[in-house]
Amino acid sequence: MWFLEADIALRLLGGCLLWAVLSMLARKLWSQASLNRFLVILDLALIAYVSEWLAVFYAVYTVVTYGIAHFAGRGGSDTVRRVRFVLCCLLCAVPFFYLRLLDLFPELPLLFALTGLAYNMLKAVDAVYYVYYTGERLDFLHYANYMLFFPVLTAGPILRYRDFSRSLARPESVNGESLTRDCKRLIRGYFKKVVLLVLVGAVLSRLAALDPRPWISLAACLVSYLLLWLDMSGYADIAIAMGGFLGLKVPENFKSPLKAASFTQFWRNWHVSLTDWIREHIFVVLNGKRLNRFQGAFMGFGTMMVMGLWHGFSLTFVLDGLMNGSLLAIEHLLGITTVKRGANRYYVWFRRCIVTVVFAFTTIFYTLDQAQLAAVLRGFVTI
Numbered sequence: 057m058w059f060l061e062a063d064i065a066l067r068l069l070g071g072c073l074l075w076a077v078l079s080m081l082a083r084k085l086w087s088q089a090s091l092n093r094f095l096v097i098l099d100l101a102l103i104a105y106v107s108e109w110l111a112v113f114y115a116v117y118t119v120v121t122y123g124i125a126h127f128a129g130r131g132g133s134d135t136v137r138r139v140r141f142v143l144c145c146l147l148c149a150v151p152f153f154y155l156r157l158l159d160l161f162p163e164l165p166l167l168f169a170l171t172g173l174a175y176n177m178l179k180a181v182d183a184v185y186y187v188y189y190t191g192e193r194l195d196f197l198h199y200a201n202y203m204l205f206f207p208v209l210t211a212g213p214i215l216r217y218r219d220f221s222r223s224l225a226r227p228e229s230v231n232g233e234s235l236t237r238d239c240k241r242l243i244r245g246y247f248k249k250v251v252l253l254v255l256v257g258a259v260l261s262r263l264a265a266l267d268p269r270p271w272i273s274l275a276a277c278l279v280s281y282l283l284l285w286l287d288m289s290g291y292a293d294i295a296i297a298m299g300g301f302l303g304l305k306v307p308e309n310f311k312s313p314l315k316a317a318s319f320t321q322f323w324r325n326w327h328v329s330l331t332d333w334i335r336e337h338i339f340v341v342l343n344g345k346r347l348n349r350f351q352g353a354f355m356g357f358g359t360m361m362v363m364g365l366w367h368g369f370s371l372t373f374v375l376d377g378l379m380n381g382s383l384l385a386i387e388h389l390l391g392i393t394t395v396k397r398g399a400n401r402y403y404v405w406f407r408r409c410i411v412t413v414v415f416a417f418t419t420i421f422y423t424l425d426q427a428q429l430a431a432v433l434r435g436f437v438t439i
Contacts, residue, residue, distance in 0.1 A: 060249060064106060068206065069242070071102050072301035076230045079303050083229070092224055093197060095302070099204035110171055118203040121148050121180040125194055129187040141188045148180040159369045172210040174366060178333055179203060183217045185337060198224055207298035211291050213309040214329040220304070227303030238300035245293030248286045256283045264428035268435030274413070276432045280423045281416035285310070288327065317407035319383045320356065320393035322415065334359045334366075349388055356384030372421050379418060 075098060082091040104111035128144040131137070152173055158164055179202065183194060198221045208215060228234065260283055263276040292309040299306035309329050316322035323331045335355065364377025387393045395404055420432055 065246075067105055068102060068298065071098055072207075072298045074098075076235060076301045076303070079227065079230045092201070092227070095224075096197065096200045096204055099201065099206050102206045103204065103209065107171070114176070114204055114209075117151070117176070117180075118200050121183070121203070122194060122196060122199050124148055125180070125183045125187045125199070128184045129191065129193060137188070141184065144184045144188075145181050148184060149177050152177040156365075156369045175212050175214055176203060176209070178214050178330075178337075179217070181337065182215075182333070186217045195221065205299075205304070207295040207302075208306060211288075211295075212327075212329055213292055213295060213307045214333050215307070216333075219307070223305045228300070228305065230301070230303045234300060238297040241293050241300070242297035245290045245297060248290030248293065253283065253286045253290065256286060260423065261428070264424060264431055268431055268438045270436055270438070273432045273435030276424075276435075277413070277416040277420055280419040281412070283423050284419045285313075314412060315408065316411050317395040317404050318387055318393050319380070319411055319414075320387050322411050323359075323380075323384070326415075330363065330366075331359065334362050338362060349391065352393070353385035353388035356388055357381035360384060376418055376421060383414070 075095070078091055100111050100115060103114060124144045124147050128141050130140065132140070151167075154164075154167060155170060155173060158166070183199060183202070186192070187194060194217070199217070201224055202215060202217055202220045205215065205220070256279060260276060260279045263272055263279060266272050289310045296306045296308070307329050309327060311325040311328060313322055313325040316325050338358070358381070360381030361374075361377040364373040364375075364380075367373045367376075395407060420429060424432060
């Protein structure tokens with residue numbers, strides 16, 4: 057990703073530290089709210105350094121989706137408002153669906169910027185939800201900063217308009233203690249992405265090249281899990297640290313997934329901002345918050361299918377959605393979505409191991425090329 061390029065990383069870090077210094081001065085000499093008016097300029101400048109076309113596209117997309125969200129809040133009968141709401145959500149997603157069509161029809165012209173669009177489409181739709189369900193209008197400056205916030209532009213975590221606007225209105229104090237905390241997290245994120253990821257990737261490639269055996273394939277799956285976690289959590293660490301330099305809260309995306317004793321718990325701890333977004337914006341709205349066993353199974357299955365298709369319109373993502381969705385549905389139908397307090401610790405560890413191994417198996421479809429994948433799969437049936 058572009059944030060790993062040294063010159064871009066230095067400019068991102070420099071921009072964050074400059075803003076941190078200005079924030080400390082503003083609190084003493086001016087006001088943080090007045091300073092925040094200029095954050096969008098910093099966002100666009102940093103994006104433009106990466107790609108002028110990307111900055112132009114997102115500036116236009118921000119203005120257009122702001123107008124769409126404003127349109128969603130207009131009055132009328134309940135039926136008219138519901139139809140307008142659905143239409144506005146679909147309009148925000150038009151560039152995303154067009155890019156997904158490119159997966160199926162690569163001969164189509166590339167009309168939109170690729171970088172981060174899947175994430176920013178969800179942010180735009182969340183703003184439409186906010187206007188529709190609260191009846192409040194968006195603050196354009198807050199919305200522009202929300203959409204163009206560069207630490208999360210390319211890969212999340214996915215922000216919510218309500219939370220970001222609240223954070224922007226009352227940013228956290230930037231001081232020596234917070235800078236120390238965020239510097240440590242930034243270093244940890246880059247260490248994961250630049251050092252550990254390379255080492256673990258080399259181990260995975262070595263395992264995939266060995267003579268296929270069940271224990272080697274199992275080891276490859278577990279290393280693949282580690283590789284994916286380092287990649288995604290490393291970026292989240294960087295984004296959260298940069299947000300902290302600006303005094304703005306970026307949500308956590310990983311919450312000790314290894315401790316999950318069920319797949320339901322796992323998906324509440326892994327890529328949290330995405331799974332929560334899909335569950336809350338689609339299925340909770342459709343079914344209500346009190347779900348019976350069958351509705352819970354349907355919601356779990358549907359959430360995983362939507363997540364798979366969100367990643368791409370390909371057989372790999374469809375099968376991944378089917379597998380993970382089926383596991384969630386089975387847990388809901390059997391009533392084993394959680395482990396009761398006081399349960400036997402060996403039973404809890406057994407459940408955790410099952411969740412870890414099964415999810416590790418699904419990760420090889422993302423981390424290995426076709427030849428490596430075939431070798432690892434063959435190892436499971438080779439004695």
